[in-house]
Amino acid sequence: MKYIEVKDLTFYYDEEPVLQDINFHIDSGEFVILTGENGAAKSTLIRNVLGLLHPAKGTAEISKINLEDKKLRVGYIPQEISSFNAGFPSTVYELVASGRYQQNRWLRRLNKKDHDHIKKALETVNMWSFRNHKIGELSGGQKQRVCLARIFAADPDLFILDEPTTGMDEKSRHDFYELLQHEAHTHHKGILMITHDHEDVSEYIDRHIKLVRKEDSQWRCFSMDSCNEL
Numbered sequence: 400m401k402y403i404e405v406k407d408l409t410f411y412y413d414e415e416p417v418l419q420d421i422n423f424h425i426d427s428g429e430f431v432i433l434t435g436e437n438g439a440a441k442s443t444l445i446r447n448v449l450g451l452l453h454p455a456k457g458t459a460e461i462s463k464i465n466l467e468d469k470k471l472r473v474g475y476i477p478q479e480i481s482s483f484n485a486g487f488p489s490t491v492y493e494l495v496a497s498g499r500y501q502q503n504r505w506l507r508r509l510n511k512k513d514h515d516h517i518k519k520a521l522e523t524v525n526m527w528s529f530r531n532h533k534i535g536e537l538s539g540g541q542k543q544r545v546c547l548a549r550i551f552a553a554d555p556d557l558f559i560l561d562e563p564t565t566g567m568d569e570k571s572r573h574d575f576y577e578l579l580q581h582e583a584h585t586h587h588k589g590i591l592m593i594t595h596d597h598e599d600v601s602e603y604i605d606r607h608i609k610l611v612r613k614e615d616s617q618w619r620c621f622s623m624d625s626c627n628e629l
């Protein structure tokens with residue numbers, strides 16, 4: 400079942416094309432990474448998928464299918480989210496709980512099941528013991544893990560993650576990749592993750608999409624290396 404479908408996408412900032420002729424899809428149950436050198440327009444591409452930016456040509460769609468009578472739900476983590484400033488007042492628990500409210504827009508008050516989800520999400524990223532700490536007091540890697548817990552608490556069908564492991568140590572990264580693989584293979588989630596960590600993640604993923612410089616363009620423009628879509 401296709402969760403994301405990008406067809407013949409070309410995107411311009413101002414006069415210059417930065418992405419050209421992009422085609423790929425992400426199915427349910429797949430853990431796929433998107434790589435490319437710095438400035439290869441990886442974030443630009445996922446912003447097109449999310450509808451934050453709009454292609455000049457072609458289409459970028461998230462599936463309109465309904466799952467179990469609910470619309471497909473998307474969890475997105477933008478780049479550098481862990482740079483919440485030191486004054487950010489909410490506790491770790493509150494921020495993760497806010498993901499739970501997002502999960503069910505009819506929710507009025509958190510119930511026992513919601514609290515169980517929040518606890519599980521925080522345990523998953525080894526941050527349960529920090530639940531009463533203020534976000535601003537945490538290190539960059541800890542903030543990043545709390546943001547991941549917020550997404551897990553929301554329990555989306557499709558994860559779109561922009562360099563989510565920035566600031567995390569090697570063990571935490573491996574645990575996180577294993578968890579994403581489990582979400583994809585056991586719970587049929589779709590996962591598209593931008594990363595520079597392609598060596599460590601390679602044993603967990605199903606496919607690797609790479610953006611490469613277009614040699615025949617006068618601009619600094621990127622396209623897909625079809626050989627790299629395994």
Ligand SMILES: Nc1ncnc2c1ncn2[C@@H]1O[C@H](COP(=O)(O)OP(=O)(O)OP(=O)(O)O)[C@@H](O)[C@H]1O
Binds near residue numbers: 412437
């Ligand atoms: N709002 C904008 N207006 C004009 N140019 C932009 C804008 N945002 C990004 N760019 C340019 O588009 C190109 C792609 O940027 P983008 O952030 O998508 O790349 P990236 O592959 O995600 O980079 P990185 O790996 O460094 O995070 C870069 O040259 C960047 O300077």
